[in-house]
Amino acid sequence: MTRPPEQSRAALRRHDREIVALALPAFGSLVAEPLFVMVDSAIVGHLGTPQLAGLGVASALLTTAVSVFVFLAYATTAAVSRRVGAGHLAAALRQGIDGIWLALVLGLLVVAFAIPAAPWLVDVFGASGTAAPYATTYLRISALGIPAMLIVLAATGVLRGLQDTRTPLYVAVGGFLANGVLNAVLVYGAGLGIAGSAWGTVIAQCGMALVYLYVVVRGARRHGASLRPDLAGIHNSARAGAPLLVRTLSLRAILMIATAVAARLGDADIAAHQIVLSLWSLLSFALDAIAIAGQAIIGRYLGADDAEGARNVCRRMVHWGIASGVVLGALVVAGRPLYIPLFSGDSVVHDAAFPALLVVALVQPVCGIVYVLDGVLMGAGDGRYLAVAMILTLAVFTPVALLVPVWGGGLTALWGAMALMMVVRMLTLWLRSHSGRWVVTGASR
Template sequence: MMAMTQASATTKAARRRHDREIVALAVPAFGALVAEPLFLMTDSAIVGHLGTAQLAGLAIASALLLTAVSVFVFLAYATTAAVARRVGAGDLPGAIRQGIDGIWLAILLGVAVTALTLPAAPALVELFGASDTATPYALTYLRISALGIPAMLIVLAATGVLRGLQNTRTPLYVAIGGFAANAVLNVVLVYGAGLGIAGSAWGTVIAQYGMAAVYGFVVVRGARRHGASLRPDAAGIRATAQAGAPLLIRTLSLRAITMIATAVAARLGDADVAAHQIILSLWTLLAFALDAIAIAGQAIIGRYLGANDPEGAKAACRRMVEWGVVSGIVLGVLVIATRPLFVPLFSSDPAVQSAALPALIVVAIAQPICGIVFVLDGVLMGAGDGAYLAWAMIVTLAVFTPMALLIPVFDGGLTAVWITMNVMMAVRMVTLWLRSRSGRWIVTGATR
């Protein structure tokens, strides 16, 4: 009996330790994670009151812009895992050097993506099936916002460095400053300067470059303190790119799902795609709220594996899944309770509100599933299990695509689009759960 009591006390102590680690990393990470969706929600709220066509144009342009940036989210996620492993192994200078390689890669990719996006903007907007009224606004927003892509990628990479160093507070402070600047600039440029949707795009670009400058200062200071070189290293940049390739495939598949959903909504009409934009903004915010636990998981799991502690990694994984489920339930209840107040903030059009309200119920129901998905996704990223994540998302895309494309054929509405999104999340949950149960993701050492 005494042995059982001691074992129980040990388990409780371990759970409390994991809780403290998760809270210490996840709470600040949430503030940093929501910066981008809050940028988008601010733009949506301000542009939405210019008119439905403007909001529909923003929906198309923002989906394209987020795709152009989000496919390179491995700059944050892979860097977090790699840096955290070296921290766990006690190699702090090596951890920072690896992070700097990621930032150089971000600069190169950002310039290349901007150069490709600008001339391709008309074809990309047309591909989404935007209406004649929404197309000019989509082009304006996309062309201006594309100039901020290098800054966005720098922010991703630098955030990954700090997370891997178990520092999520600095990204929080930078995100708060960036969000505040974006909100003020949007109001001033859209209404004060009378620039309309172009003012919203310029406000976001300026805020993004401000955030990149602050991150650059922080990383440079840390590198000098620990004697890490700031010069670009071709071998290090190439290794970072190779490590991130599976996560690039995973993210491309995920972004393809979002783009297909937006394209289907666009073909349902301006009111539906405008409502879809509102829901997508909220869904992204909810996803990042849950992903805050996953960010903690990346840093914690990477550190445990780098320190050759597989049991600690497994215990942390179990505890974070519990956090994900409970958080998902809470978020789902909040969505249902606040949906009548939320939608009018973005549009006064009755058609837009009518399309959005029932779809929000579908979004709310899926939140516990989303909690499991995002947490396990983060755990496997922290373990460097990118190859499995890539294959799992390809399978999910293969299931989602035919279902989504059949919605207009059978006269489905926006609610059907979001039911299909829920099915997609359920498929992801199954694939990630099977992998976590197998234990094959557990590989210890400073590098995977």
């Protein structure tokens, strides 16, 4: 028996309100995070070119290290939201605390490796002789903030699972403002140079972690959840996150291969590739915000044993993904004459970037579906399938991308390979979502 149209429309409006309420603040916090590096670059850039080059190398290393552990947020969101849906708030917070303890352990291990290995890591990333000392200094100091950064990831996952994306937005904005002030004061006021920039960022990150810990601990005490480390719980958090780690590493490999291929095409192509990749990342923030909403909402529905509600919200979010992709694609096309000159004044670079950006625009609706279904399956705790699907995608993309210099077509062909990669992802995710095997209800998967 079908539901009356009025009830269906009411359900759609309810889903829309939930998606917007979670996605908009999530988008704000996602955009605030890369602004840390932009502020550091703006301030350090006035110290000199070697300092800025050193910051670029160190920031690339730090960004790569932290992005590898993004599963701390994703896995925690899924686990916590399920328990919230089941009405087990104490268990939800206990699960989140296990994720935070795991983040602390991983962060300390990374620090123990990164500080002594900093000169070697800088050399591997190809820093010049003049930039290497600055990169090493920045990396060694900034590494001290990695435990705080990973705690922020895990605690963000806790709050998302609790259906709260506003607090992460407030903390991200506060951290961004504090980082800017501290950098200016320590770099110029205290005369610490690039070391001051690193210390400013570490202090801001530790401050953000403390705010998150205060919020989570307050909630745990209110609901009687233990704060002590539980080895079994930490192990379960690590086991749940392992497939998402494989997924993330596979995705990072795709981006690295694309950049390596672009570098072989020539200076103009690699410069244009950086423009296109920067825009791709910005578009990803918008679509990832919807995916984050999907993680939180789907986990809650499944935890509440509402399989039909989970399927309905999945379908609605796919509509959101497609519509967002169409709008973003149109903006990419309409805005090309405006934003490309901001990156480069070289007409050769413009000519290489224009057709590649057209490919990016055309594939945005596909990207919208991919991000949404990715978030849905994460919220369902279907990490193993996501890992296998991404490995398959990497296997398809790699030979196609590596053959671009042989077959010709330049940067446009390379981004055609990127579009193919997204189509493969869409197909694997759609097959899984259509099968219904991800719909596993209960407080835990």
